[in-house]
Amino acid sequence: MIHAYCIILLLQLLSPTGGSESGIVNGKVSKPHSRPYMASLQYDGQHSCGGILIREDFVLTAAHCKQSDTMTVVLGAHNISKKEKSQQRINVTKYIKHPKYNGKYDYDIMLLKLKKNATLNKFVKTIGLPKKKGKIPANIKCTVAGWGRTGQDKPASDVLKENTEKLQFNSECKYIWQQYFDDDSMICTKFTRKAGGICQGDSGGPLICNTKPQGITAFTDKNDCNNPEWPHVFTKVNAFIPWIKKVLKENRNVA
Structure with missing residues (x-):
């Protein structure tokens, strides 16, 4: 089984200061299902990365999250250690990395085509994307x-x-x-x-x-x-x- 630490090691080797795939330190537990667009990307039932559902059949994530062709996307989850009735587990049929991504830091973005459409409900929803080149003010x-x-x-x-x-x-x-x-x-x-x-x-x-x-x-x-x-x-x-x-x-x- 390929574990998440493999990606961490890879990224550490890319620079003198290093970078690592990025859990939430401190913060708070989210209200269950308050973020219905969230996806847990898993290999062999183990969480590896996050992602967001942007269409019934597509999840947006980071390109470096692809470890093998056996990824499963879990939607509608709050506690990923349990088999919640709200969860939908869908295999990925296509991994579309940005064409300029070369395994380093730039263009680290990927779209995941799901094997079947997610069923949208109160636990699973898509999130809208921002406008092209819209300004994002600092300090917000x-x-x-x-x-x-x-x-x-x-x-x-x-x-x-x-x-x-x-x-x-x-x-x-x-x-x-x-x-x-x-x-x-x-x-x-x-x-x-x-x-x-x-x-x-x-x-x-x-x-x-x-x-x-x-x-x-x-x-x-x-x-x-x-x-x-x-x-x-x-x-x-x-x-x-x-x-x-x-x-x-x-x-x-x-x-």
């Missing part, structure tokens, strides 16, 4: 959510957790992450050690700002996901709206 508070680790050396959470992080100025992100940060296709957040935020296992999950998924969790400091000296980095969703729409259109009636 956004929400992150996931089933990842609750600390750098702590276990993952069985229940969905969420936290608040504040958008950072792109210039500050670039100054800190240097060549690993592309302000055209990435955004980053600032946080405090006490408040916490994303950690290993949250990769592919959303950064929700003003009800829209403005970011897809990408990477953090490899040694300490809760180190406030290193902003959390997200793939900027609105930079990829044309590509997302193109893929969705091409796969409108494709099984």
Whole structure:
């Protein structure tokens, strides 16, 4: 079985400072099913990454979340350690990574075509995408959510957790992450050690700002996901709206 730590190791090797696939540190337990667009991406029944349902048959996530061709998407979940009646488990039939993704940091975005349409109900709903190239003001508070680790050396959470992080100025992100940060296709957040935020296992999950998924969790400091000296980095969703729409259109009636 391929475990999530394989991806963490891979990303650690890519830079001197390193990055890791990104659980929610501190924060709070989400109200059950209050985020019906959330998806748990699993291999052999084990949570690996997060994602969001953007159409009945498509989930948006990070490209580095693909480990093999045996991924299952779990929708309608709150406690992923239980077989809740609300859950829908659907296999992935197609993995569509951005064509410019090369296994590193840039273009870390992927669409998952589900084997069958999800059944939309009060537990499972899609989330709308932001506008193309819409401005995202710095310093606004956004929400992150996931089933990842609750600390750098702590276990993952069985229940969905969420936290608040504040958008950072792109210039500050670039100054800190240097060549690993592309302000055209990435955004980053600032946080405090006490408040916490994303950690290993949250990769592919959303950064929700003003009800829209403005970011897809990408990477953090490899040694300490809760180190406030290193902003959390997200793939900027609105930079990829044309590509997302193109893929969705091409796969409108494709099984």
